[in-house]
Amino acid sequence: MTEEKVELRRGLRDVYIDRTTSSFIDGKIGKLLYRGYNIDDLSEKSTFEETIYLLLYDKLPTQAELDEFDGELKANRHLPEEVLQVIELTKTAHPMDVLRTAVSVLATFEPEVNDNSQEATLRKGVKLTAQAPTIVATHARIREGKDPIAPDDTLGHAANFLYMLFGEKPLPEDARLIDKDFILHAEHGINASSFGARVAASTQADLHCAVTTGVAVLKGPSHGGAAEEVMKMALDIGEEARAEQYVKDLLAGGGRVMGFGHRVYRAVDPRSIHLKDDARELGERKGQPKWFSILASVTKAMEPYSRRGICQNVDFFSGAIYYLLDIPDDLFISIFAMGRIPGWTVQVMEQFKNNILLRPRLQYVGPMDVEYVPIDQR
Ligand code: ACO
Numbered sequence: 198m199t200e201e202k203v204e205l206r207r208g209l210r211d212v213y214i215d216r217t218t219s220s221f222i223d224g225k226i227g228k229l230l231y232r233g234y235n236i237d238d239l240s241e242k243s244t245f246e247e248t249i250y251l252l253l254y255d256k257l258p259t260q261a262e263l264d265e266f267d268g269e270l271k272a273n274r275h276l277p278e279e280v281l282q283v284i285e286l287t288k289t290a291h292p293m294d295v296l297r298t299a300v301s302v303l304a305t306f307e308p309e310v311n312d313n314s315q316e317a318t319l320r321k322g323v324k325l326t327a328q329a330p331t332i333v334a335t336h337a338r339i340r341e342g343k344d345p346i347a348p349d350d351t352l353g354h355a356a357n358f359l360y361m362l363f364g365e366k367p368l369p370e371d372a373r374l375i376d377k378d379f380i381l382h383a384e385h386g387i388n389a390s391s392f393g394a395r396v397a398a399s400t401q402a403d404l405h406c407a408v409t410t411g412v413a414v415l416k417g418p419s420h421g422g423a424a425e426e427v428m429k430m431a432l433d434i435g436e437e438a439r440a441e442q443y444v445k446d447l448l449a450g451g452g453r454v455m456g457f458g459h460r461v462y463r464a465v466d467p468r469s470i471h472l473k474d475d476a477r478e479l480g481e482r483k484g485q486p487k488w489f490s491i492l493a494s495v496t497k498a499m500e501p502y503s504r505r506g507i508c509q510n511v512d513f514f515s516g517a518i519y520y521l522l523d524i525p526d527d528l529f530i531s532i533f534a535m536g537r538i539p540g541w542t543v544q545v546m547e548q549f550k551n552n553i554l555l556r557p558r559l560q561y562v563g564p565m566d567v568e569y570v571p572i573d574q575r
Contacts, residue, residue, distance in 0.1 A: 203560050209392075210460070214555065219252060219543045220384045227464035227508075231384055232256075240471045245354050245379040246270065249326065249539040252384055253319055266323075267353075273327035274348035274357070277306045281335065281345070288340040292333060292531045297412040299332040300325065304405035311403055313549050321404045322542025329538055330354070333531045334361035355379055358535070362524070370482075374475050374518055375532070381468040381511065382536030384543060386461075390414040390421070394541040398548040399555040411541040412534050418455070421512075421537075424529040426455035428516035431491045440494030456513030457499055463506035472514040479521045488517045 206212050221230040229236045232251050239248050250258045250266050258266060276299075283302050287295050303325070304310050309317045335345040338361075346361045356372035387395065393414035394407035415421035434443045444454060459466055480489040496509060503509075512533075519529050 200562065201560065203558070205560055208460075209557070214387060214392075215547075215551075215553075217386065217544075217547055218255070219540070219547065220386050222386050222461050224459070224461040224463050227462055227467045227470075229385070229467050236381060236467060237471070240377050240380050240468075243380060245376050245383070245536070248380045248383055252539050252543050253322065269323055270327045270354060271348070271350045273324045274331050276328060276331050276335070277303075279306065280332070284332065284336050285339055288336060291416075292336055292528050293412060293416040293534065295336045296329065296332055296531050296534060297409055297416075299336075300329075300405060300412060301409045303328060304403070304409075307405060310405060313398075313401060313403055315546055315550065318404050318542065318546050318549060322539060322545075325404070325408055325542070326535075326538045327354075329531075329535045330358035331361060333528060333535060334358060337362055337525065337528060338364075359522070362528075371522055374479060374522070377471065377475065378515060378518065378532065379536035381471060382533050382540075384537070384540035387544070388420070388460075389417075390537065391541055391544045395544050395548045396555045398545040399552060401549075401552070404542065404545055407545045408538060408541050411537065415534055415537065416530060421530040421533040423455045423510070423512035424516040424519070424533065425526050426516075427492070427513055428488075428520050428526055428529070430455060430495070431488050431517065434491050434495070437487065437490045437494050440491050441498045444495055444498035454495065454499055454502075456516075457502065457509055458507045459510045462508060462510065465503075465508045466510040466513075468511040469509045469513050472511065472518060473509075476514040476517040476521075479518055483521050485521060488520065489514075492517060 246267050280302050338345050346364050355376035359367035390411040394411040397407040397410045434440050477489045480486040
């Protein structure tokens with residue numbers, strides 16, 4: 198067979214599929230903007246609520262607008278009784294499987310489920326953003342035999358998540374760490390899960406389909422699953438002095454250091470710089486500086502790779518923060534997902550606004566015109 202000549206871009210590496218105004222990534226210097234605003238400013242000066250208002254409405258809110266938006270988020274934190282029952286039924290599954298299933302079930306209770314207008318999609322995105330922490334925290338408690346904790350309207354989005362998870366109002370500084378973490382995970386262009394969400398939207402499936410897809414795609418260790426793996430690696434290393442040899446052995450065996458490498462960044466992922474400072478400070482505050490030291494030694498051992506553009510990504514330090522806040526390791530990806538729902542929503546809104554079916558091609562390289570042999574003659 199003569200192979201058809203095609204331009205093959207495996208993994209869609211460096212393929213631009215559309216235009217966006219939601220986020221800008223400069224992978225060479227490690228820069229990330231949401232709607233033109235640098236994440237360095239947003240993560241230090243903004244809140245998750247304000248940042249996602251910016252993403253969803255394409256402008257920073259006034260105080261009155263932010264208050265109203267915050268009220269809308271708070272009003273949507275509760276889950277239908279049937280979804281609580283599904284969480285109970287699926288409680289032994291991985292939290293990401295439970296989140297994906299619960300989002301899917303929520304679609305069946307959503308009166309606007311099939312309305313793909315910009316306004317309805319935005320409303321549904323806000324609802325799902327508000328509901329996701331309740332799903333994750335409820336599941337985490339139910340599987341431990343504890344009663345779920347109802348959302349507390351006096352608490353912000355991040356603080357309320359920690360409250361529903363642990364049953365105690367968190368220290369403001371701990372809530373701020375999760376708030377910042379959510380900001381840093383909120384949006385990131387056409388990454389694998391957002392691409393999945395956009396493919397769903399491109400068929401004119403609704404937001405719940407797209408977010409279900411986003412959660413499914415995020416679960417993989419090459420994408421959102423890396424934070425959990427990084428902390429497992431740190432626990433496995435156990436002592437700072439062992440880090441260098443551990444990394445050498447891992448790489449010599451053809452393994453990958455989780456939390457390193459990125460399809461777009463050839464420099465340090467700017468999100469990881471903020472999480473690095475947070476991980477160090479939290480470790481010191483909790484009297485457990487060892488995990489940061491181990492990760493810092495891994496970074497040092499990876500210097501030859503960093504010089505080739507394989508640098509630490511957003512997942513490298515986030516796991517240590519969650520671990521030090523006593524969050525179970527299998528919830529790490531769910532925290533990423535909670536932060537990313539607004540990002541998936543804006544990507545879906547953009548896709549709907551100027552829709553085109555996302556449908557690439559595969560080059561066929563198998564046999565041709567094979568004769569069919571009836572089953573009794575094979
Ligand atoms: N450790 C060691 N080597 C690595 C790593 C790593 N973490 N990442 C990439 N490399 C090497 C590859 O072995 C490959 O080397 P080669 O050219 O000699 O074969 C080269 O760098 C390029 O790697 P690719 O897999 O082609 O790069 P790609 O862009 O496809 O992959 C990915 C990006 C999947 C993130 C990869 O870097 C990886 O597996 N990292 C570890 C998992 C991880 O941290 N994922 C989170 C990413 S951030 C996010 O999704 C939120």
